[in-house]
Amino acid sequence: MATTQNKDYYGTLGVKKTATSDEIRKAFRKLARKYHPDVNPGDKKSEEKFKEISEANDVLSEEKKRKVYDQFGFYSDNIDPAAAEAAARGGYGGESSGGSRAGRGRSGAGQGGAQEVPFDFSGFDFSGFQGGGKGSAQQEGGGGGFGGFRDVFTGMFNGGRQAAKGPQPGSDLEYQVSVDFWTLVRGGVTRLEITRQETCKTCKGRGAQGGVVECPECHGSGQVQQMGGRMKFNIQCPKCGGSGKIQNPCPTCDGEGVVTRKEPLEFRIKPGTRDGQRIRLAGKGNAGSDGGAAGDLYLIIKGGSHPVFTRTGDDIHVTVPVTISEAALGSKIDVPTINTHFGEGRTQLKIPPGVQTGQKLRLREKGVPSASREGVRGDQIVEVKVVVPKVQDERSKEILRELAKLNPEDPRAGMFAEV
Numbered sequence: 048m049a050t051t052q053n054k055d056y057y058g059t060l061g062v063k064k065t066a067t068s069d070e071i072r073k074a075f076r077k078l079a080r081k082y083h084p085d086v087n088p089g090d091k092k093s094e095e096k097f098k099e100i101s102e103a104n105d106v107l108s109e110e111k112k113r114k115v116y117d118q119f120g121f122y123s124d125n126i127d128p129a130a131a132e133a134a135a136r137g138g139y140g141g142e143s144s145g146g147s148r149a150g151r152g153r154s155g156a157g158q159g160g161a162q163e164v165p166f167d168f169s170g171f172d173f174s175g176f177q178g179g180g181k182g183s184a185q186q187e188g189g190g191g192g193f194g195g196f197r198d199v200f201t202g203m204f205n206g207g208r209q210a211a212k213g214p215q216p217g218s219d220l221e222y223q224v225s226v227d228f229w230t231l232v233r234g235g236v237t238r239l240e241i242t243r244q245e246t247c248k249t250c251k252g253r254g255a256q257g258g259v260v261e262c263p264e265c266h267g268s269g270q271v272q273q274m275g276g277r278m279k280f281n282i283q284c285p286k287c288g289g290s291g292k293i294q295n296p297c298p299t300c301d302g303e304g305v306v307t308r309k310e311p312l313e314f315r316i317k318p319g320t321r322d323g324q325r326i327r328l329a330g331k332g333n334a335g336s337d338g339g340a341a342g343d344l345y346l347i348i349k350g351g352s353h354p355v356f357t358r359t360g361d362d363i364h365v366t367v368p369v370t371i372s373e374a375a376l377g378s379k380i381d382v383p384t385i386n387t388h389f390g391e392g393r394t395q396l397k398i399p400p401g402v403q404t405g406q407k408l409r410l411r412e413k414g415v416p417s418a419s420r421e422g423v424r425g426d427q428i429v430e431v432k433v434v435v436p437k438v439q440d441e442r443s444k445e446i447l448r449e450l451a452k453l454n455p456e457d458p459r460a461g462m463f464a465e466v
């Protein structure tokens with residue numbers, strides 16, 4: 048009979064047994080980022096580790112499952128959470144267990160004097176009680192006491208639950224896509240390769256092929272053993288649902304109904320798409336199994352930069368150098384816009400007299416067309432940067448000295464007044 052190993056879920060996530068759900072969530076996220084298969088393509092160890100932390104998180108993040116796990120040292124869907132609760136309240140000690148199935152089972156045993164037995168089954172191997180033979184012999188001899196225990200544990204596991212999975216929806220996928228600056232501005236087509244699960248063609252997603260075979264997990268017995276502390280529990284085999292038989296798994300997909308494939312993907316970028324934008328491609332995520340719907344594919348856009356233009360939303364920012372005479376006297380200068388890139392030449396910008404470094408001037412509707420609002424366009428913001436000439440010749444120096452004489456005001460005067 049197969050035995051499932053106990054797993055230290057707290058250790059796997061590196062948290063204390065007293066960890067709050069918030070701490071568990073944080074620990075899982077941190078590890079998931081490290082071991083996610085997308086971050087470690089082809090790395091089997093990371094994949095294994097990712098599965099482990101996912102399993103630990105699956106159990107510990109759900110209060111009911113965690114209670115069962117804390118109580119028994121393992122988790123199975125077949126365990127009735129009420130039984131775990133009853134056990135946590137002080138064992139199967141009859142009266143206080145109220146209406147739970149475990150409680151009823153236990154009180155039946157009460158007549159046999161087993162009430163004295165505390166909730167410490169260390170060292171007992173219950174496997175015999177469900178298997179027949181040994182169990183029934185002891186039941187006769189022991190006045191039904193152990194038979195009571197058998198009932199207790201039968202009550203803990205929801206009998207008859209079928210392992211047949213039925214249609215399972217496919218999961219969503221998320222990919223980060225780098226798109227260059229200009230493709231985001233004017234739109235275009237981007238290609239990438241994604242790894243996704245698609246429906247297995249051999250079994251058409253059913254996961255099974257041909258007839259019925261003996262369940263490899265329980266070898267046909269319908270039950271597997273599970274360690275709970277030092278106890279051994281017989282639980283219904285989760286793979287076959289206790290029937291001992293399973294559909295012959297499809298050899299192509301190993302019974303999963305889906306196969307993992309690398310797939311080239313081409314998709315259209317709308318003009319004006321922004322950095323960080325999330326694009327949803329419905330039904331392009333992982334395929335579902337056994338007729339379940341496919342998940343969605345989310346593409347997170349990572350926009351490229353440009354040496355001259357910086358983009359904020361639909362606005363374009365440019366820093367433009369101007370000479371001191373252009374700044375002092377005012378002028379009309381040519382500035383590049385994104386239109387320049389598309390062959391529409393330069394745009395003239397009026398520099399007001401006395402402009403200072405850092406001052407921002409706006410060119411209306413010279414920014415990026417909005418991806419979400421038809422006919423709307425952002426602006427281009429021009430930041431002025433006054434450049435000082437490196438004068439070498441005497442004549443220029445003379446002119447500057449003369450200029451200083453004509454304009455004797457101290458630009459730092461205000462500063463001192465404030466201090």
Ligand SMILES: [Zn+2]
Nearest residue numbers: 262265284287
């Ligand atoms: Zn089985």
Ligand SMILES: [Zn+2]
Nearest residue numbers: 247250297300
């Ligand atoms: Zn298949």
